[in-house]
Amino acid sequence: MNNAARITGAALLTLGLALFGWKIFFLGLPLVPSDPEGLWAADLAVQARGGPGTASVTVALPESEPGQVIFDERSVSEGLSFAVRSHGGQRLGVWSGPVDGAINVAAGFRVQLNANTEPKARTDEQTDDALLGATIELPARAPEVQALLERLRLADVGSEADRARMAFAFVNDEVGIVPTGSDDAILTLASREGSPSGKTRLLATLLRAAEVPSRVVVGVRLERGTLPTEVPWVEAYAGGRWISMSPTEGFFGNRPPGLLVMRRGSLNLVEATGVDAVVHRFHAIPERLRPDELATMMSPSSTILESLSLYRLPVATQNALRALLLLPLGGLAVSFFRNIVGLPTFGTFMPILIAYTLRETSLGLGLVMVFSVLAIGILTRVLLDRLHLLMVPRLSILLCIVVLVVVLLALWGRGLDQTDLFSGVLFPIVILTMLVERFSITLAEEGLRGALVKAGWSVLIAVAVYPVFRSVLAEHIMFGFPELLFVVMGILVWMGAYTGYRVSDLIRFRSFAQERDDS
Amino acid sequence: MKAVLDALRREGILGINGRNARYTLKANPRRLYPLVDDKLRTKQLCLDAGIPTPALLGSASHHFEIRDLLVRLEQHDRFVLKPARGAMGNGILVVTGRDEKGFVRSGGRRVTVDAIRYHAASIISGLYALGGQNDVAMVEELLQVHPDLVEITKDGVPDIRVIIYRGIPAMAMTRLPTSSSGGRANLHQGAVGAGIDIRTGNITHAVCKGRPVRRHPDSRLLLRGRPLPRFEEVLEIAVRATDQTGLNYVGADIVVDARYGPVILELNARPGLAVQVANRAGLQPRLESIDRLWRPDRPLAERISLGQEIGEVAYDA
Numbered sequence: 061m062n063n064a065a066r067i068t069g070a071a072l073l074t075l076g077l078a079l080f081g082w083k084i085f086f087l088g089l090p091l092v093p094s095d096p097e098g099l100w101a102a103d104l105a106v107q108a109r110g111g112p113g114t115a116s117v118t119v120a121l122p123e124s125e126p127g128q129v130i131f132d133e134r135s136v137s138e139g140l141s142f143a144v145r146s147h148g149g150q151r152l153g154v155w156s157g158p159v160d161g162a163i164n165v166a167a168g169f170r171v172q173l174n175a176n177t178e179p180k181a182r183t184d185e186q187t188d189d190a191l192l193g194a195t196i197e198l199p200a201r202a203p204e205v206q207a208l209l210e211r212l213r214l215a216d217v218g219s220e221a222d223r224a225r226m227a228f229a230f231v232n233d234e235v236g237i238v239p240t241g242s243d244d245a246i247l248t249l250a251s252r253e254g255s256p257s258g259k260t261r262l263l264a265t266l267l268r269a270a271e272v273p274s275r276v277v278v279g280v281r282l283e284r285g286t287l288p289t290e291v292p293w294v295e296a297y298a299g300g301r302w303i304s305m306s307p308t309e310g311f312f313g314n315r316p317p318g319l320l321v322m323r324r325g326s327l328n329l330v331e332a333t334g335v336d337a338v339v340h341r342f343h344a345i346p347e348r349l350r351p352d353e354l355a356t357m358m359s360p361s362s363t364i365l366e367s368l369s370l371y372r373l374p375v376a377t378q379n380a381l382r383a384l385l386l387l388p389l390g391g392l393a394v395s396f397f398r399n400i401v402g403l404p405t406f407g408t409f410m411p412i413l414i415a416y417t418l419r420e421t422s423l424g425l426g427l428v429m430v431f432s433v434l435a436i437g438i439l440t441r442v443l444l445d446r447l448h449l450l451m452v453p454r455l456s457i458l459l460c461i462v463v464l465v466v467v468l469l470a471l472w473g474r475g476l477d478q479t480d481l482f483s484g485v486l487f488p489i490v491i492l493t494m495l496v497e498r499f500s501i502t503l504a505e506e507g508l509r510g511a512l513v514k515a516g517w518s519v520l521i522a523v524a525v526y527p528v529f530r531s532v533l534a535e536h537i538m539f540g541f542p543e544l545l546f547v548v549m550g551i552l553v554w555m556g557a558y559t560g561y562r563v564s565d566l567i568r569f570r571s572f573a574q575e576r577d578d579s
Numbered sequence: 580m581k582a583v584l585d586a587l588r589r590e591g592i593l594g595i596n597g598r599n600a601r602y603t604l605k606a607n608p609r610r611l612y613p614l615v616d617d618k619l620r621t622k623q624l625c626l627d628a629g630i631p632t633p634a635l636l637g638s639a640s641h642h643f644e645i646r647d648l649l650v651r652l653e654q655h656d657r658f659v660l661k662p663a664r665g666a667m668g669n670g671i672l673v674v675t676g677r678d679e680k681g682f683v684r685s686g687g688r689r690v691t692v693d694a695i696r697y698h699a700a701s702i703i704s705g706l707y708a709l710g711g712q713n714d715v716a717m718v719e720e721l722l723q724v725h726p727d728l729v730e731i732t733k734d735g736v737p738d739i740r741v742i743i744y745r746g747i748p749a750m751a752m753t754r755l756p757t758s759s760s761g762g763r764a765n766l767h768q769g770a771v772g773a774g775i776d777i778r779t780g781n782i783t784h785a786v787c788k789g790r791p792v793r794r795h796p797d798s799r800l801l802l803r804g805r806p807l808p809r810f811e812e813v814l815e816i817a818v819r820a821t822d823q824t825g826l827n828y829v830g831a832d833i834v835v836d837a838r839y840g841p842v843i844l845e846l847n848a849r850p851g852l853a854v855q856v857a858n859r860a861g862l863q864p865r866l867e868s869i870d871r872l873w874r875p876d877r878p879l880a881e882r883i884s885l886g887q888e889i890g891e892v893a894y895d896a
Contacts, residue, residue, distance in 0.1 A: 402595065448697040451706050504701075504707075505669050505706070505707060506667075506669070557600070559594075559596045559600040559601060561592075561597075562594055562596060565587070565594035566580060566583045566584060566587065568856075569583070569587055569856065571786070571859075572583070572587055572592060573587075
């Protein structure tokens with residue numbers, strides 16, 4: 061190893077480790093994630109388009125109550141003014157100002173969910189009038205609803221709790237859900253099927269018609285390993301306590317844990333005036349640190365570090381950076397396997413990209429996808445060889461076949477009710493098409509054996525890197541301490557200056573260790 | 580593992596990292612690579628300097644030129660169609676004769692004119708080129724095995740690889756095709772690699788598929804001590820061709836043709852390390868001796884004899 065490389069590597073290593081050590085030992089930042097249950101970083105992002113003119117966007121803001129503690133609230137405003145208002149006991153975030161073109165705003169917060177899911181007791185504001193009256197959304201006086209009330213003989217039943225149970229049983233059993241169904245209570249009743257919102261509104265309407273004080277609630281289901289989904293339900297006040305029930309999720313009594321309450325009294329998370337094409341999206345990632353640890357990560361006792369803390373970024377950006385910051389570790393692994401061990405792979409980054417594919421899907425599904433793509437590569441070669449086609453069109457045909465297979469998989473996935481099979485895997489599919497290109501070029505250049513050897517080692521290295529890419533600890537350390545990139549670079553400088561033997565050299569030249577037996 | 584490591588250090592075996600960091604990276608400026616990566620440019624370089632190379636029968640750098648190329652080939656029965664920027668012997672089609680039905684490939688398999696057209700088109704599309712850019716399909720005259728080498732060759736043409744460092748020959752081996760290599764002079768595919776004593780041009784030691792062998796696997800003839808024809812000239816054109824490139828660490832591939840004598844087949848700026856196995860000797864001590872003894876402006880003959888002396892020290896040690 062030459063001296064310049066030795067010193068450069070050592071300098072990078074020292075710099076990274078010094079920053080890292082300072083943050084750990086002097087600022088007391090947590091090295092090992094405590095991985096608490098039910099703690100999430102979330103944000104509700106709204107994208108709208110409109111103007112020129114004055115516009116306002118209103119989103120529901122969650123509130124601390126039994127079952128959930130909200131903290132670290134922040135907003136992204138993009139030049140609009142932001143205010144938090146209270147409307148009928150509901151917290152709302154309101155952005156307003158002149159708009160011309162696209163606007164992106166977001167309300168972010170952290171939430172600790174816990175097992176106690178009983179709504180807090182009724183306050184004076186929540187009078188019977190407010191919980192029983194007919195509204196546009198909940199038309200409890202409509203003739204169709206009254207007719208249904210008659211038919212079910214709901215008015216004859218004594219207790220509020222029994223009426224609530226009967227109304228729930230009717231909506232739960234007799235009304236179907238279709239995702240494209242109506243959001244309207246009356247239309248849902250007429251066609252005996254509706255959207256989750258429609259079904260929920262119908263239940264609340266029916267309850268109010270039957271003199272059970274009730275309101276609709278919209279929340280978000282936060283569950284590890286799945287995307288956050290909006291969930292509507294109904295809260296009815298019967299027998300001196302709140303009963304939560306959902307004819308779409310199928311619960312009655314208490315709501316199950318993992319549901320974050322966003323808004324009561326309306327199912328709209330977002331309302332806007334003066335703009336159109338309003339799209340909202342909920343992002344959430346599980347936090348790996350306790351709230352007090354998060355506080356030290358976000359506001360270490362150094363102003364420079366505070367401004368550099370990645371924990372202050374929007375959730376979607378955090379998510380992307382968490383994945384991105386792991387890639388250098390993959391680079392480290394590939395450098396080791398190629399330059400110290402001497403394994404042949406497809407390019408430098410292909411094993412990292414395959415490992416990334418596995419991270420985004422799962423080990424099983426990812427490997428199935430990788431091997432099917434390789435099989436397609438071989439099969440296409442066998443089939444197209446006779447046609448004597450030129451390289452680029454042939455590779456493009458391969459691309460068409462990969463897309464075709466993905467389409468078939470998506471259809472098959474729908475059959476299995478796995479609608480989200482492909483929502484998060486567009487990037488992996490792009491990676492796989494790159495893999496099939498590299499593979500089939502190698503197939504042509506070096507033959508089946510050479511291509512399979514390279515593919516095999518690439519996949520094996522990817523599988524070796526995969527646990528690191530999935531590791532909560534590695535993700536936390538790289539995200540919380542990005543200065544470790546300098547350490548990675550330092551090691552890479554050293555590795556790059558390593559001029560000694562590779563393990564593959566030892567195998568290849570092993571005959572030199574044997575006795576000279578041929579003279 | 581430890582025993583192997585010790586042995587490699589003792590023999591001064593050059594590993595891949597060592598070759599890349601200490602030799603190819605330092606001695607070969609990147610901008611000169613195209614001179615040797617493109618066989619047509621290497622050929623032109625040799626022609627300009629009066630160094631013999633196989634005769635060029637034609638070339639096609641665009642698809643529409645393939646037709647002309649095939650017309651020209653009608654006058655020839657024996658030729659080699661290959662990519663100008665190919666690597667590791669990929670994409671080389673050897674035609675050894677023809678009859679009414681079409682061409683005959685080395686090894687006796689038949690090949691149609693259509694297949695030859697497709698092969699040329701694949702080459703032009705960059706199928707075999709380093710990096711996959713567009714390439715040129717070139718056709719060379721098929722060389723004839725020198726009579727001295729016929730009995731230790733099967734179905735192909737043997738070549739000689741000379742490693743040249745800073746203008747001084749450091750090590751050499753010959754690659755002898757076998758029936759299992761399908762007539763190719765490629766060690767990976769089962770050709771015999773035989774080390775050469777560069778003072779005398781005699782074979783010292785041989786390996787096949789990674790194992791030491793004493794005899795050619797097809798003819799069963801002893802290899803050790805067998806002299807290579809016109810070896811002094813081989814070293815001379817190897818060094819002269821390398822001088823033309825400006826590169827300082829080169830593997831020169833040379834064929835001793837029955838009619839023309841030694842000709843330059845191609846030059847390689849990233850020569851492999853198998854030459855050490857064939858010679859049962861490490862490159863490291865020889866390259867270090869060259870670094871120690873190198874002086875600017877040594878005449879050609881002096882450099883060749885310097886290389887031979889260094890080789891001698893290595894054999895005696």
